[in-house]
Amino acid sequence: MEHIDKTRLRRNDVIFIAALLAVVAIAGACLYFLRGEGNTVTVTVDGEVYATYSLAVDRVEDIHTGKDGLNRLVIKDGKAWVETASCPDGICAAHKPIHREGESIVCLPNKVVITVSTADSGNQPDIVV
Amino acid sequence: MKRRILCAALALCLLCAGLSACGKPEEKLEKFSAYSFDYFDTATTIVGYAENQEAFDALANQAIARLGEYHRLYNIYLRYEGMENLCTVNELVDGAHRTVTVDRRIIDLLLYAREMHDKTGGMVNVAMGSVLKLWHDYRTIGIDDMQNASLPPMDKLKEAAQHVDITKMVIDEEKSTVTLTDPQMRLDVGAIAKGYATEQVAKWLEAQGVRGWLLNVGGNVRAVGKKPDDTPWTVGLENPEDPTADYLAYLSLTKEALVTSGSYQRFYIVDGKSYHHIIHPDTLMPAEGYLSVSVICPDSGMGDALSTALFCMSIEDGKALVNSLKDVAVSWVTDDGKQTVSDGWKEYVKK
Numbered sequence: 001m002e003h004i005d006k007t008r009l010r011r012n013d014v015i016f017i018a019a020l021l022a023v024v025a026i027a028g029a030c031l032y033f034l035r036g037e038g039n040t041v042t043v044t045v046d047g048e049v050y051a052t053y054s055l056a057v058d059r060v061e062d063i064h065t066g067k068d069g070l071n072r073l074v075i076k077d078g079k080a081w082v083e084t085a086s087c088p089d090g091i092c093a094a095h096k097p098i099h100r101e102g103e104s105i106v107c108l109p110n111k112v113v114i115t116v117s118t119a120d121s122g123n124q125p126d127i128v129v
Numbered sequence: 130m131k132r133r134i135l136c137a138a139l140a141l142c143l144l145c146a147g148l149s150a151c152g153k154p155e156e157k158l159e160k161f162s163a164y165s166f167d168y169f170d171t172a173t174t175i176v177g178y179a180e181n182q183e184a185f186d187a188l189a190n191q192a193i194a195r196l197g198e199y200h201r202l203y204n205i206y207l208r209y210e211g212m213e214n215l216c217t218v219n220e221l222v223d224g225a226h227r228t229v230t231v232d233r234r235i236i237d238l239l240l241y242a243r244e245m246h247d248k249t250g251g252m253v254n255v256a257m258g259s260v261l262k263l264w265h266d267y268r269t270i271g272i273d274d275m276q277n278a279s280l281p282p283m284d285k286l287k288e289a290a291q292h293v294d295i296t297k298m299v300i301d302e303e304k305s306t307v308t309l310t311d312p313q314m315r316l317d318v319g320a321i322a323k324g325y326a327t328e329q330v331a332k333w334l335e336a337q338g339v340r341g342w343l344l345n346v347g348g349n350v351r352a353v354g355k356k357p358d359d360t361p362w363t364v365g366l367e368n369p370e371d372p373t374a375d376y377l378a379y380l381s382l383t384k385e386a387l388v389t390s391g392s393y394q395r396f397y398i399v400d401g402k403s404y405h406h407i408i409h410p411d412t413l414m415p416a417e418g419y420l421s422v423s424v425i426c427p428d429s430g431m432g433d434a435l436s437t438a439l440f441c442m443s444i445e446d447g448k449a450l451v452n453s454l455k456d457v458a459v460s461w462v463t464d465d466g467k468q469t470v471s472d473g474w475k476e477y478v479k480k
Contacts, residue, residue, distance in 0.1 A: 106172045125365035
């Protein structure tokens with residue numbers, strides 16, 4: 001009698017643990033995929049974080065720097081670029097749209113850096129040169 | 130019953146461990162970054178792992194301050210109150226260069242530059258300042274006023290090229306002095322100073338026990354140790370022919386330097402043709418044949434000098450030079466967009 005009871009308990013334990021493991025796996029997977037969609041661009045001005053925007057949301061943002069510095073950031077179809085800028089060289093506005101992790105647009109005169117980052121950076125480069 | 134409780138506890142622990150592992154792969158270290166725009170005419174990025182923002186900032190600010198010191202010492206165009214730098218070494222007083230007592234960091238740079246000059250058969254030469262100044266001046270005017278952009282006249286370039294003998298840069302290590310004995314010569318450390326300074330800042334960080342940082346001083350990349358999860362840094366190398374195309378390579382760096390010289394980096398346009406900033410010591414014109422040359426090696430100063438030197442050499446000669454050096458890997462992208470790599474390069478390409 002006692003012997004049978006032990007066996008049954010053990011079988012139930014196995015089912016119980018399997019169920020809990022399944023919950024762990026599902027929860028882990030949910031977290032993983034939720035993190036995966038967060039492609040963002042981070043804007044810093046003179047080293048300070050100015051704002052972070054999702055690449056999934058189309059928008060136009062004016063980044064104001066210094067006295068009258070201005071870089072107009074456009075995010076559309078998952079890509080970000082600088083539409084117009086107050087700086088004399090216009091290098092940032094000529095830069096191709098960025099969307100891959102580690103890519104950045106730099107405006108030296110206005111000290112603006114726009115960098116693509118992802119919460120889940122599994123196989124993406126840390127920087128691009 | 131007891132055992133069931135135990136099992137439940139164990140499973141809960143697993144659940145917690147599983148969730149926290151998903152949410153936070155690097156335990157307590159977080160990734161931070163800092164930027165500077167003030168030095169070496171370029172943007173500097175520092176990325177690193179630290180316990181918190183304050184700890185990161187404390188080190189990053191010191192690293193940037195150090196970079197600033199090198200920038201002032203190695204500046205050939207600007208002089209600073211109360212200090213001798215390469216600008217004052219280049220200055221003429223009564224038609225001649227003075228013997229200038231300089232900071233040890235200038236002596237070290239110039240000695241290293243001389244070493245690299247000899248190693249590359251003169252393909253990187255800091256004594257070429259008179260030639261490079263002509264190009265610099267014409268380029269500066271040409272960028273400002275594109276309609277009237279012009280090339281420096283060849284007779285002027287040839288005249289300047291009479292005064293590029295690096296043996297006339299006389300260094301007295303004990304007295305920490307440097308003298309340019311040809312009044313017409315000038316130093317230009319543009320091919321080496323940025324990389325050399327990056328290396329010194331990286332070495333300083335290493336001496337502080339820092340690991341898991343990455344410096345990028347305008348394309349002079351230097352890794353300072355692996356990331357906290359024991360993985361290397363991944364650097365995406367842009368395709369110089371088409372920046373919107375896939376990366377040329379994903380490179381894995383743990384403690385190496387990666388320096389790229391590109392004809393697309395600094396240039397100006399005369400009559401619809403682009404003229405870049407890497408001037409061949411023999412032709413006195415922008416070196417031809419490559420879109421970019423990238424070097425991976427243990428020392429960022431060496432990488433900087435080598436990428437310039439290799440830009441001025443055939444792939445064949447370049448491979449011979451690379452094979453004579455230790456732990457150097459190179460990628461050449463020729464004008465037709467084709468990539469050629471040296472033997473060691475594949476070791477760094479991420480699979």
